[in-house]
Amino acid sequence: MKDYQGYFIDLDGTTYKGKKQIPAAARFIKRLQDAGKCVLFVTNNSTRTPDFVANNLRNNHNINVTTENIYTTAIATADYLLSIAPIGSKVYVIGESGLKSALQNRGFIITDERPDYVIVGLDTSVTYAKLEKAVLLIRQGAKFIGTNADSNLPNERGMVPGAGSIVKLVEYATQQKPIMIGKPEAIIMQMALAKVQLPKEKVIMVGDNYHTDIEAAINVGMDSLLVYTGLSRPEEVIKEKIQPTYKVNSLDEWQI
Incomplete structure (x- = not known):
């Protein structure tokens, strides 16, 4: 397993499910932060400001981040x-x-x-x-x-x-x-890579939706981690021609 320096992370289905917490996601983010990794939430939601997203993560999901950790479409x-x-x-x-x-x-x-x-x-x-x-x-x-x-x-x-x-x-x-800008297009990933100033080989995309999160990583040539806490199901993903780099049932399984 590579030593990734940056983690692009999806929100709904990966970090939380609507208003419901995903405790493993909060633990995952904390482990990344403790290890000094670059964490950037990359979301297709264009309606919310970074302030709103960061406040929601802090106040409702036990994830301590700032607006600098948020990258919306x-x-x-x-x-x-x-x-x-x-x-x-x-x-x-x-x-x-x-x-x-x-x-x-x-x-x-x-x-x-x-x-x-x-x-x-x-x-x-x-x-x-x-x-x-x-x-x-x-x-x-x-x-x-x-x-x-x-x-x-x-x-x-x-x-x-x-x-x-x-x-x-x-x-x-x-x-x-x-x-088109957002996932699965390459543009949002290229813009996010420019923001964190890391090469794509050092960054992994983490998400629950094969057809947005994982395909976005594939389209820009990045590694990907699919977590089965949201939209995509194992029986569906196994049929895809290009598989995610990694697949887990819970983010607790991921070794930093």
Whole structure:
């Protein structure tokens, strides 16, 4: 087993299950911190700010981290945009506070007046008017970016529509494929690697979902650790052509 210096870790299904704690995850993070490892939570959730995520981990899941340990698809989207567009570029956003604040913090201007980019993420208050505006702006020449392709997300009511469902609607109406940022795309992983300044050979991705967490690692050429505490099941994963580097039933099994 390699001596990994960095650990990218998924949240829901890996670190917790909704509001329910996963005690093994808290113990795992503590062992990583005690060993001096770099810990970065890499999540497709674009609605929450790093402050919110860090506070939730500290107050509700016994995981002592700061905003520097949080990397959301909102931040990855802003970082990616900063790599291809000048500060002050105009963007139209379908999304919530996490996405909007990440873009504004990088110097982008949110407007519906001739934006350079249309960015679509999860918006639980989305309306036809917002979607109509996004579609028309893309058809007029704005470049189309989607935060992530998750079709659903779990909550206490079940599997509700995710950001990918909204992105797909805009894609269908514009007949244009967006640049996608979140897992399983390589972009979010590349942005996260740049943040921690570690080579991919020294970092492992830890997650519960083969089709987001593990495929993201595969797509960027990183090792991966699949934990069976969330979405993916052993009988499903064994059928995949490319297997995770490691598989465990509980993060207590992992040797640092």
